[in-house]
Amino acid sequence: MKALLSSLLLALAPLIAAAADPAALYQQQCLSCHGAQRMGAMAPALLPQSLERLKPDEVLRTIRDGRAATQMAGFAGKLADADIRELAAWLATPPATPPVWREADTAASRIQYLDPAKLPLRPTFAASIDPRNLFVVVEAGDHHVTVLDGDRFQPVTRFQSRFALHGGPKFSPDGRFVYFASRDGWVTQYDLYTLQPVAEIRVGLNTRNVAVSGDGRWVLAGNTLPETLVLLDANGLKPVKTFAVTDRGGKPSRVSAVYDAAPRHSFIVALKDAAELWEISYDPKAAAIYPGYVHDYQMGEGLAVPGYLNPRVTPLEMVLDDFFFDDRYRHVMAASRDGHAQVINLDSRSKVAELPLDGMPHLGSGITFVQDGHHYMATPNLKGGRVTVIDMDRWQVAANIATPGPGFFLRSHENTPYAWVDAMMSPRRDTLSIIDKRSFKVVRELTLRPGKTNAHVEFTRDGRYALVSIMETPGELVVVDAANFREVAALPMMKPIGKYNVFNKVTRSGGTSH
Incomplete structure (x- = not known):
């Protein structure tokens, strides 16, 4: 024995x-x-x-x-x-030796698939397809992307993406290129005219999101590991400069979010570990407009680039988790994880109002619209079953609209009187609430696939149809008539976590995120 x-x-x-x-x-x-x-x-x-x-x-x-x-x-x-x-x-535990990623690692990682100078001037797919009504659909179930014809609701192509794309993809101003960021630091430039990747580069080990400048020249990536911002040439993703993200006391901070403020010709950056808001201008005239900018132009690989752009720092009373611009990009509505919300004027760099938004408003998924002469912003809430409507002319809460549970995405379009919100953070994850923007009331509850997550609505360029993600593996993309709420088509997908219409994004529709 x-x-x-x-x-x-x-x-x-x-x-x-x-x-x-x-x-x-x-x-x-x-x-x-x-x-x-x-x-x-x-x-x-x-x-x-x-x-x-x-x-x-x-x-x-x-x-x-x-x-x-x-x-x-x-x-x-x-x-x-x-x-x-x-x-x-x-x-799930950190490595014993913290990993390191340097500028040299970023430069060495770059892969160029196509020569940007030799790309065709027009789309190479069927002339009957409207390139401005394409949808880019991110499928998290098997890490693929589908490019969808928004008129016929048919896939144009499907390709494998980097692992775990994070944050909504961003588009060049003309809608030709789409830029993806993966959770493990890869940024991809993809050409929607030839349906091929142009270039890829790894900017860090964990990336929060990317923004594309309104003039189409720059891509700015925000990282949480390491704590950096990486500026890239948008045409081929050549690295231009890496900014170490530290607060005024020199303490490193992760980046919470990066967005383009096109009317201001600048990027706006929220920090995850510091009570600061950064503005980085890409306007050559910024030094004359905003005190504190330094422009030292130099030649780099045949391209005139800023040798250094000082971030214009706005001190805050709280650390931001999320924010949203007003229509003119003069103000930022900002929220913290502990339920505080404020309005920051980007010109005066000061707080101008407090907003009574408890719970955890998801401002980045908010929408704007005009009703009876007033400019409104509406936001879902990750911890409360409600949509809050804010009067941006008075900086007051105009309404709190009850929904079946906490939601993540709120979407609308200029050509529809309705806003659609999910309840995906709750047991009622299969229920969409249809809100009338005129009355601030829920006029319909819609369940397309009972028991499954019905979320992330996005509209066609004309607002006639709403596309809904069934976020399952396998899942579906369901097309709904936005006027009568009837299903008109369904396409099999692998957990489509988001879909993005080219026209609505590049025209900065008030009904979708920017």
């Missing part, structure tokens, strides 16, 4: 050792694809920041079963369940 027990322990020793040492297991099974220090290589980074939005069960399932349409094979049958659980838990 003793000999049998010894033989059994000897046979189990490799499994026991592996479960006890997930770091060694990573070295053996994962390093060749996911890289040293889990920073990513031919496969995505496996840092806690990269995986934070994945549920623990999803991480376990991926290790066990693999990922469809990728080279990630499952380890079921190869590793014991205990090994898989230990490895998944270990991936």
